[in-house]
Amino acid sequence: MTDIESLFRLQELDMECLALETALKELPVQKEIDESMERLSMLRERLNNANQELDGVRKEQKQGEWQIKDVTDTLTSISRKLYGGEVTNPREIENMRYRLDTLETAKNRLEENVIELMERAEALESEIARLDSEITQKEAQLAGLEDERDSEVASISGKLSDIKQDRERLRAQIPEPVLKRYDQLLRDRSGPVVVPIRGRICGGCHVELPSSIVILAKPNNSLVRCENCGRILCWLE
Ligand SMILES: [Zn+2]
Numbered sequence: 001m002t003d004i005e006s007l008f009r010l011q012e013l014d015m016e017c018l019a020l021e022t023a024l025k026e027l028p029v030q031k032e033i034d035e036s037m038e039r040l041s042m043l044r045e046r047l048n049n050a051n052q053e054l055d056g057v058r059k060e061q062k063q064g065e066w067q068i069k070d071v072t073d074t075l076t077s078i079s080r081k082l083y084g085g086e087v088t089n090p091r092e093i094e095n096m097r098y099r100l101d102t103l104e105t106a107k108n109r110l111e112e113n114v115i116e117l118m119e120r121a122e123a124l125e126s127e128i129a130r131l132d133s134e135i136t137q138k139e140a141q142l143a144g145l146e147d148e149r150d151s152e153v154a155s156i157s158g159k160l161s162d163i164k165q166d167r168e169r170l171r172a173q174i175p176e177p178v179l180k181r182y183d184q185l186l187r188d189r190s191g192p193v194v195v196p197i198r199g200r201i202c203g204g205c206h207v208e209l210p211s212s213i214v215i216l217a218k219p220n221n222s223l224v225r226c227e228n229c230g231r232i233l234c235w236l237e
Helices: 003-025 028-083 090-173 176-188 211-217
Strands: 194-198 232-234
Touching (some): 003 194, 003 232, 176 232
Parallel strands (some): 194 232
């Protein structure tokens, strides 16, 4: 291989490296992982909120039950006095009956409230169970995606490291000034910088090359550049 042919091959390896590096950065499975993690964190937040709400509801329910017990105790004690014959004053009896009515109404309201709280707690418990099972399922799915990602990364990284070795071996065979030119051109422009001559046309800018340039380039022995675009020309048989 002449230096120019080596340079042409080097460019192929550089482009393969670039493609693999881009593939590593833009793995489709990584996007799925990101989405799955986002969904999981949303589910965990919802689970946390539901658990907190359930704690609150249960506390409220406990308080309601205590209140019902207090009211019931008071009702019992008033009833005992009222029907036990202790009280004889009609005015007092009327007052006590009125209190019993009021307490009974309060007790009913408290009981209704406790029932509502129990229903809310039941609904929250089933939501928590549903979220728990969805989270478990999503976690397993995420673990699978991460395994898939890791093996893709390992496979691409393996190929990349092989190509980089080939590239270093090739670079070691190319004279320093030629490499310098090539590296400089790579920095200055995107896309290929060593281009084949097709017919008499520059493979980079597609301008027709003067015969003198084609003749110079044809043996691939010297570094000839297109006068129009500055790319290094490579003659391919
Ligand atoms: Zn050109």
